[in-house]
Amino acid sequence: MLGSALPRGARVVVSLPRWIGDALEVEPAVAALVEHGAALTLDADGGVRQLYRARFPELAFGEPDGARHDVAVLFRGSFRSAWRAWRAGVPRRAGLESDARGWLLTDGARPALERGAVPLGLGRARAWPRRLPRSVAAEAVELVGWLGVTVRRRRPRFEASPAARAAAEAHRGATLVNLGSRAGSAKGFPPEFAGRLVDALVARGHRVVAVCAPQEHGVAAAALARATTPVPLVEPDLVGLLALFEVARVVVTPDGGARHMAAIAGAPRVVAFAPTDPRHSVPAGGALERAFTADIACSPCHAERCPLDGAEHLACWSTLDPENLADAADSRASLRPCPPA
Amino acid sequence: MLATGRLRTIQGRMNAARHGRRPAHELRHLWVRAPNWVGDLVMATPVLEALVGSSRFERVSIGLRSHLAGVVEGLPWADRVVTFKGARDEMAALARAAPDGALLLTNSFSAALRVWRAGVPLRAGTALGGRGMLLTHRLVPPSREGRRVPIPTAHLLADLAGLVGVTVPDLAPRLAADAGVRARARAVLVEHGAAADARFVLCAPGAAFGAAKLWPPERFAAVLDRLFDEQGWIGVVTGAPSEGPQIAAVVDACRHPVVSLAKAERDLALLRGLVSECELLVVGDSGPRWFAAAFDVPCVSIMGPNFPELTATSLERARIVRRDDLECSPCLRRVCPLEHHACMREIGVDEVVAAALDVVGTR
Numbered sequence: 188m189l190g191s192a193l194p195r196g197a198r199v200v201v202s203l204p205r206w207i208g209d210a211l212e213v214e215p216a217v218a219a220l221v222e223h224g225a226a227l228t229l230d231a232d233g234g235v236r237q238l239y240r241a242r243f244p245e246l247a248f249g250e251p252d253g254a255r256h257d258v259a260v261l262f263r264g265s266f267r268s269a270w271r272a273w274r275a276g277v278p279r280r281a282g283l284e285s286d287a288r289g290w291l292l293t294d295g296a297r298p299a300l301e302r303g304a305v306p307l308g309l310g311r312a313r314a315w316p317r318r319l320p321r322s323v324a325a326e327a328v329e330l331v332g333w334l335g336v337t338v339r340r341r342r343p344r345f346e347a348s349p350a351a352r353a354a355a356e357a358h359r360g361a362t363l364v365n366l367g368s369r370a371g372s373a374k375g376f377p378p379e380f381a382g383r384l385v386d387a388l389v390a391r392g393h394r395v396v397a398v399c400a401p402q403e404h405g406v407a408a409a410a411l412a413r414a415t416t417p418v419p420l421v422e423p424d425l426v427g428l429l430a431l432f433e434v435a436r437v438v439v440t441p442d443g444g445a446r447h448m449a450a451i452a453g454a455p456r457v458v459a460f461a462p463t464d465p466r467h468s469v470p471a472g473g474a475l476e477r478a479f480t481a482d483i484a485c486s487p488c489h490a491e492r493c494p495l496d497g498a499e500h501l502a503c504w505s506t507l508d509p510e511n512l513a514d515a516a517d518s519r520a521s522l523r524p525c526p527p528a
Numbered sequence: 529m530l531a532t533g534r535l536r537t538i539q540g541r542m543n544a545a546r547h548g549r550r551p552a553h554e555l556r557h558l559w560v561r562a563p564n565w566v567g568d569l570v571m572a573t574p575v576l577e578a579l580v581g582s583s584r585f586e587r588v589s590i591g592l593r594s595h596l597a598g599v600v601e602g603l604p605w606a607d608r609v610v611t612f613k614g615a616r617d618e619m620a621a622l623a624r625a626a627p628d629g630a631l632l633l634t635n636s637f638s639a640a641l642r643v644w645r646a647g648v649p650l651r652a653g654t655a656l657g658g659r660g661m662l663l664t665h666r667l668v669p670p671s672r673e674g675r676r677v678p679i680p681t682a683h684l685l686a687d688l689a690g691l692v693g694v695t696v697p698d699l700a701p702r703l704a705a706d707a708g709v710r711a712r713a714r715a716v717l718v719e720h721g722a723a724a725d726a727r728f729v730l731c732a733p734g735a736a737f738g739a740a741k742l743w744p745p746e747r748f749a750a751v752l753d754r755l756f757d758e759q760g761w762i763g764v765v766t767g768a769p770s771e772g773p774q775i776a777a778v779v780d781a782c783r784h785p786v787v788s789l790a791k792a793e794r795d796l797a798l799l800r801g802l803v804s805e806c807e808l809l810v811v812g813d814s815g816p817r818w819f820a821a822a823f824d825v826p827c828v829s830i831m832g833p834n835f836p837e838l839t840a841t842s843l844e845r846a847r848i849v850r851r852d853d854l855e856c857s858p859c860l861r862r863v864c865p866l867e868h869h870a871c872m873r874e875i876g877v878d879e880v881v882a883a884a885l886d887v888v889g890t891r
Contacts, residue, residue: 192852283670295672296670296671296672296677297670297671297672298670299667299668299669299670299687300667300668301665301666301667301668301691302655302660302665302666302667302668303652303663303664303665303666319667319668319687319690319691320690321683321687321690322686325679325680325683325686328680328683328840329670329679329680329683329837332678332679332680332836332837332840333677333678333837335852337836337840337843337848338840338843339843339844340844341699341841341844465695466690466695469686469695469696469697471698473695473696473697473698474697474698476697478695
């Protein structure tokens, strides 16, 4: 335990991760805090707020406030999240000492490190100091464990609404390809890659449905324009996306929030990690997942935008082959031949 | 942050310029040194499965002390196991295997020393016990002010797989108990006085770790009696071959008839069969707890001097009963240094029975 155990009834503000995938993975730790008897306020915005409001309708949402909160639990790893809790005067601040924020924390621990020669895994050559890539979910469980809170259930629990489930029925048994990403993001399928992937899946007999968030329409449409076979593009909100994954035969996606939603929905998955490291984000139910990683020295850089120009731009994606992803989708699809109604 | 982003950009450019494609870390033959504790070995089974199934290695061998072979018997990758008895035998096994990489799932100095002495070129493991200098790749667990903070052992084992680039998809322990193993367990029960279809509570009162983890036998007996009264389940008391006296002490203190396996030929294969067949396992903080997790059997574990964080996985069907209000606990000592043994003695029968009834309700 880092300090004293969290008393029951403690007023806790929980800083949820900004990334949807990470935010989904910490849900069991949030639920454990609720079960422990803490009075929670969730600090979240955007899609994360939408998902958590549906999951925990009884909880308050808001920012850290020293007058209203005794403890800040920082699942977010940024300096800013610790700074905000410190500035707000929250007396006890628990989190990992990442991003040079250790001095702002009262209950902090230094993250696990990887030492020694050139990394054997996906770590970049000569990168130093190397923080060991670890699962966000595991770190959240450990953090609340250090506060005396036990996380019994490890699988995140989010539910699609009945209306979303009814709307998703039209796509039951489809192979969903996630074409959404921020414009220019290195994590998303590059348009050329996405076009070839869709064609490869169609050629193998998959009934392909492309998905993206409404605000990602431009990126997804540009990708679909590269495919020779037209496929429908669906643009649900996050709850609708969860419902679609519940009835999908297989999901093909780059690393991102959709991957974690598909895991929660129990869908078999094929996931491409180009600039990112899968060890950061192993979701529950990982046995249904086939991961592809880029075999190039600059990966994983975890950069939102590829720092390289010219022929080297998005070189990580050039090491992956859409045909291999489509083959993997074939084998994954047999795990869920016909999702039950 | 902006500065971090810029640093990453520079690092990315430098790495691409220097190395182009990733340097090949072709590990043809990985030697995985399995844990020595029964519980840790069961916790390591998903990690071992992921390592064996990884396409990163041409061959994976699992080095295991021979007395633990019964734990992993029947698992799909059991043919990868290389057993040895002692240090000299392990050195000989390493020499025969001639791996080009070793991953240590134990934290002992001696295990690191042996792979170093065997000349294994790549040696990966935790930087604990002062052995960091013997390893080429090491994991430094989370710490605070220079001291290690407890994390679940299962997380640490998965992190070690991550050190060699392998992700572990889930942490659920795996064990095998085929019809033969289960039938043998039933036959042993019948031989020692149980009905062939008896519903039973399995009780394993021992602890290889040391006396500090032992709960008084008369309280185990009281729990078995109460569960007989409330559920109609008979008690079956078992333990490791060296735990005959503890078994006898529990059996002697029971009011209701119980099945004593003190005189049975007890081994880890029998334990797999018994746990997979029981309604509930009542145990200290010891290895059999993880057998229950593997077979999804409800379990109550009575914990004394240990950090609960170290074993905070696979808790869906487990209840941990411990005192969290003692200044001296957890001490991690094998024998209570204060001689009052309060961490175990202050745990009452009622709370263990309540935990048992709670957890069986989840089945």
